[in-house]
Amino acid sequence: MSAPAPLFRPYSRLVRITLLNRPFEVPEDNHLLRCLQFLAPEPISYGxxxxxxxxxxxxxxxxxxxxxxxxxxxxxxxxxxxxxxLSGITAELRYCLRDLKL
Incomplete structure (x- = not known):
């Protein structure tokens, strides 16, 4: 059995994004959904x-x-x-990110 692939693409730094007027830092060079998973690992995984x-x-x-x-x-x-x-997100994203108190 092979080892699982890494969850995030390789990155050397965190970049700043604003999510509904709240600042966060996420891994550079990754898809936004994966970066949201960086902020809320379990809820995004189960979304x-x-x-x-x-x-x-x-x-x-x-x-x-x-x-x-x-x-x-x-x-x-x-x-x-x-x-x-980010100024708008879907209801599903909002639900999965609820612990961030957006």
């Missing part, structure tokens, strides 16, 4: 996420700072960037 664009349960709205356009994306496919500001 109703397909991790491959099918379910649409990980939709988010985000921008990259003042004066930048708000964009919509799927957290399972969006690579996190320093300064990312």
């Amino acid at each position: 109703r996420f397909c991790w491959n664009e099918e379910c649409q349960e990980c939709r988010v709205s985000f921008d990259m700072g003042e004066g930048t356009p708000v964009r919509n994306a799927l957290a399972c496919k969006l690579i996190v960037e320093d300064g990312m500001r």
Whole structure:
């Protein structure tokens, strides 16, 4: 039996994101949904996420700072960037992140 794959892509630092007006630090070069799992390991693991664009349960709205356009994306496919500001998340994400008191 082979060893399980690592949960996160390799990273050398944490980047700052803002999630519904609260700052957090997450691993760089990882998909946003995986970064949210970094913040809430068990609840995200048990969430109703397909991790491959099918379910649409990980939709988010985000921008990259003042004066930048708000964009919509799927957290399972969006690579996190320093300064990312999430302004909207689905009910499923909100439920899974409830312990963060967003």
